[in-house]
Amino acid sequence: MIKNSAVEMAKALSSNEISSVELTQAHLDQISKVDTDVHAFLHVDSEGALAQARDVDARRKAGEKLAPLAGVPLALKDVLVQKGIPTTCGSKMLEGWRPPYDSTVVSRLKDNGIIILGKTNMDEFAMGSSTENSAYGPTHNPWDLARIPGGSGGGSSAALAAFEAPLAIGTDTGGSIRQPAAVTGTVGVKPTYGGVSRYGLVAFSSSLDQAGPCARTVLDAAYLHEAIGGYDRMDSTSINAPIPPVVEAAKNGNVKGMTIGVIKELQGDGYQPGVLKLFNQSLELLASLGAEIVEVSCKYFDYALAAYYLIAPSECSSNLARFDAMRYGIRVGEGSAEEVMSATRQQGFGREVKRRIILGTYALSSGYYDAYYGSAQKVRTLISRDFEAAFAKADVLVSPTAPTTAFKIGEKANDPIAMYLNDIATIPTNLAGIGGMSIPSGLAEEDGLPAGFQIMAPAMKDDRMYQVGSALEAALLSKWGKPILDNAPSLGAR
Amino acid sequence: MSNISRDDVANLAKLARIDLSEDELNHLSKELSVILDAVARVQEVASADVPPTSHPLPLQNVFRVDEVRPSLTPSEALSGAPAQEEQRFKVPQILGEEQ
Numbered sequence: 277m278i279k280n281s282a283v284e285m286a287k288a289l290s291s292n293e294i295s296s297v298e299l300t301q302a303h304l305d306q307i308s309k310v311d312t313d314v315h316a317f318l319h320v321d322s323e324g325a326l327a328q329a330r331d332v333d334a335r336r337k338a339g340e341k342l343a344p345l346a347g348v349p350l351a352l353k354d355v356l357v358q359k360g361i362p363t364t365c366g367s368k369m370l371e372g373w374r375p376p377y378d379s380t381v382v383s384r385l386k387d388n389g390i391i392i393l394g395k396t397n398m399d400e401f402a403m404g405s406s407t408e409n410s411a412y413g414p415t416h417n418p419w420d421l422a423r424i425p426g427g428s429g430g431g432s433s434a435a436l437a438a439f440e441a442p443l444a445i446g447t448d449t450g451g452s453i454r455q456p457a458a459v460t461g462t463v464g465v466k467p468t469y470g471g472v473s474r475y476g477l478v479a480f481s482s483s484l485d486q487a488g489p490c491a492r493t494v495l496d497a498a499y500l501h502e503a504i505g506g507y508d509r510m511d512s513t514s515i516n517a518p519i520p521p522v523v524e525a526a527k528n529g530n531v532k533g534m535t536i537g538v539i540k541e542l543q544g545d546g547y548q549p550g551v552l553k554l555f556n557q558s559l560e561l562l563a564s565l566g567a568e569i570v571e572v573s574c575k576y577f578d579y580a581l582a583a584y585y586l587i588a589p590s591e592c593s594s595n596l597a598r599f600d601a602m603r604y605g606i607r608v609g610e611g612s613a614e615e616v617m618s619a620t621r622q623q624g625f626g627r628e629v630k631r632r633i634i635l636g637t638y639a640l641s642s643g644y645y646d647a648y649y650g651s652a653q654k655v656r657t658l659i660s661r662d663f664e665a666a667f668a669k670a671d672v673l674v675s676p677t678a679p680t681t682a683f684k685i686g687e688k689a690n691d692p693i694a695m696y697l698n699d700i701a702t703i704p705t706n707l708a709g710i711g712g713m714s715i716p717s718g719l720a721e722e723d724g725l726p727a728g729f730q731i732m733a734p735a736m737k738d739d740r741m742y743q744v745g746s747a748l749e750a751a752l753l754s755k756w757g758k759p760i761l762d763n764a765p766s767l768g769a770r
Numbered sequence: 771m772s773n774i775s776r777d778d779v780a781n782l783a784k785l786a787r788i789d790l791s792e793d794e795l796n797h798l799s800k801e802l803s804v805i806l807d808a809v810a811r812v813q814e815v816a817s818a819d820v821p822p823t824s825h826p827l828p829l830q831n832v833f834r835v836d837e838v839r840p841s842l843t844p845s846e847a848l849s850g851a852p853a854q855e856e857q858r859f860k861v862p863q864i865l866g867e868e869q
Contacts, residue, residue: 709826
């Protein structure tokens with residue numbers, strides 16, 4: 277049962293083939309079996325998960341009408357607060373902290389009867405593309421334990437690929453849902469900015485951060501999207517409009533007559549040949565399903581990475597000022613408030629977080645503000661204009677999700693620029709605030725590792741990504757004859 | 771070529787309230803120079819006629835109704851505090867003796 281989709285599990289629950297307690301226990305057993313190797317979880321809440329499952333079972337037995345995913349387990353990225361459950365953001369700064377309230381995402385999961393198994397590993401404060409920046413050690417890719425599972429949400433993607441959970445929540449500031457999905461053979465969606473509430477999401481870069489669904493199928497992601505999405509009065513940047521009809525779109529999965537734009541700038545140099553080959557094969561499949569493929573040019577995308585690495589560190593240097601050793605988190609040293617603050621932040625933050633805070637402090641400092649942060653904000657406008665022009669010619673835009681398959685743990689740890697290049701294809705959507713989805717495109721011929729196909733849609737047209745994603749997913753499944761994860765090695769055999 | 775000195779980083783670290791080690795100051799000054807060279811290209815296209823975008827949504831002044839709603843109790847709000855006293859956050863001395 278743990279290898280089934282969430283929708284299949286929900287069906288088995290509603291027809292009383294299995295109870296939520298049994299289903300939850302099966303996933304807890306899998307976590308016990310494989311997580312020593314994978315290290316997807318920072319905290320497993322067995323008791324809380326089973327209590328929640330008993331409650332859902334009782335309500336079902338009493339004849340209550342339950343939400344579609346009621347009783348199905350989920351893994352939660354450790355950047356979203358859950359009342360009473362340790363939340364670290366992968367940082368020593370928050371070691372031992374238990375939040376006094378639920379984030380809106382968590383409240384909605386609970387309202388939907390979705391069982392929260394525990395908190396997943398991540399790059400510290402979501403800064404990274406490999407999960408190597410977690411203060412609690414890296415997560416290992418279930419496809420090859422010596423490789424990274426992507427980041428920052430590598431714990432969530434690895435949990436899905438290792439069948440520790442059928443659903444997960446991620447957050448995406450520059451690709452942290454989509455790139456992990458790509459390198460683990462799973463599905464990840466960054467909704468339109470404002471589509472899912474940020475209340476209770478520990479802020480990294482507020483104008484870019486967006487929580488979203490992670491799953492093993494497009495339809496599963498769509499159901500989770502509908503469960504967590506929608507307007508929230510607690511987030512002033514939440515969009516006050518109905519959730520796009522993503523479940524309907526995922527069920528429809530017809531691309532006949534749609535125009536799909538291939539972004540010229542997001543391929544070629546720097547992309548692994550096997551990744552590009554899979555991308556092109558997916559395009560051919562979409563064309564054979566009746567979609568029209570056109571090429572579009574977004575010439576300012578070449579500047580997106582540079583703009584991102586000014587905007588995100590600038591916002592992070594401001595946001596992370598809240599970790600001041602006064603109200604929550606660790607406190608180190610003695611003396612004046614300033615001395616305690618400086619000693620605590622020195623000890624509590626890791627290398628990448630410090631690097632970005634210092635870079636952001638520089639970019640925002642007087643005399644440099646216009647040249648760096650101001651210029652980056654202008655590039656953001658140019659990128660949004662590029663998208664507008666491209667969407668005038670195409671219903672959705674596509675690219676490889678990440679330029680390469682999963683690299684080895686440690687391989688890029690000492691080269692920040694090489695690490696940042698992982699996000700070259702995912703960052704433009706964050707800058708423009710539009711939606712992006714990654715689905716598996718196959719296994720690259722060089723290394724047999726999964727690659728991702730990215731689909732982007734205009735703001736609040738998230739349903740288009742699900743429509744194209746499910747069409748491609750179905751076509752690939754019939755081509756392969758089995759789900760991509762059936763090719764992954766089995767874990768915990770030792 | 772950007773040239774960020776060790777002392778420049780020390781000043782930034784002071785502003786950011788991080789007590790960086792000598793090793794980190796030296797290392798970061800080199801890294802920061804490289805990163806700044808890479809990101810400075812935004813200036814090539816940021817001409818005066820392009821308006822800046824600070825945020826992807828065209829929102830302004832989002833107001834809410836001013837009404838009493840349930841919120842954290844004092845003990846909940848203080849539950850994560852490193853130190854507390856009389857229902858307040860207890861913090862180290864902020865002002866000097868002469869202030």
